Amino acid sequence: MNNGVPKAAVELVRPMCATDLGAVSALDTLIQPSPWTQPQLEQAWQQAYRGWVITQQQQLWGFALSQQVLDEVSLLSLGVHPAMRNRGYGHALLAAVIEDALQHHALSIYLEVRASHRQAQHLYQRHGFKAMAQRKAYYRNPEEDAIIMHLLLAQPTPQ
Numbered sequence: 838m839n840n841g842v843p844k845a846a847v848e849l850v851r852p853m854c855a856t857d858l859g860a861v862s863a864l865d866t867l868i869q870p871s872p873w874t875q876p877q878l879e880q881a882w883q884q885a886y887r888g889w890v891i892t893q894q895q896q897l898w899g900f901a902l903s904q905q906v907l908d909e910v911s912l913l914s915l916g917v918h919p920a921m922r923n924r925g926y927g928h929a930l931l932a933a934v935i936e937d938a939l940q941h942h943a944l945s946i947y948l949e950v951r952a953s954h955r956q957a958q959h960l961y962q963r964h965g966f967k968a969m970a971q972r973k974a975y976y977r978n979p980e981e982d983a984i985i986m987h988l989l990l991a992q993p994t995p996q
Contacts, residue, residue: 846891846925850933853888853900855879860897861890868916870978878902886913889933891926901930903937903946908993910938912948915957927960935964935988944991949983951976961986 853861858878865872873881881902882888891899899917903910912934917926938946949972950957958968966986975983 846929849891849893849898849926850889850929851892853882853890853902855882857888857890857897857900858882861888861900861902864897864900864918865914865916868919869914871976873902873914881913887937889930889937891917891921891930899926899930901934903934905938905941905943908942908944910934910941910943910946912946927957928963931960931964935990939990944989944993946988946990948986949975950986952982952984958984958986961988964988 858875862873862875862878865878881904884904886902886904888900888902890897897918898921899915901915902913904913905911912931915927915930915934917930935946946966948961948966950961952971966988968984969987970985972983972985974980
């Protein structure tokens with residue numbers, strides 16, 4: 838294990854490519870109440886968002902999608918197939934996002950998570966994220982508050 842992430846899971850993570858978008862869309866539809874559509878994913882891909890997937894035997898089991906603007910990264914979506922949870926896949930994907938943010942000199946990562954999704958919040962907390970605010974009625978289907986979480990990667994340098 839590396840930082841609490843099973844080595845076997847880390848070895849399955851690879852950068853997302855355009856040919857993954859259909860499978861990512863299908864998985865997101867399976868696991869999210871308000872999933873990204875394939876056209877939305879394709880548009881994000883064209884705008885140079887970064888993504889990672891976990892595949893095994895040509896089956897996509899998980900994905901993460903992020904966007905960096907200047908020195909801030911937004912984790913836009915992270916999901917693992919229900920049959921493959923509790924195997925370290927979420928940890929491995931999140932570790933890939935954090936490592937990529939560090940390599941691209943980001944100072945912080947932000948995300949929103951459903952207030953009721955305690956398992957996801959725990960995952961993020963294990964990687965150092967802290968809850969910093971709440972957005973009322975942020976999510977739909979069903980309507981729910983979002984918890985905004987933040988991970989500080991480095992202190993900004995004074996200019």
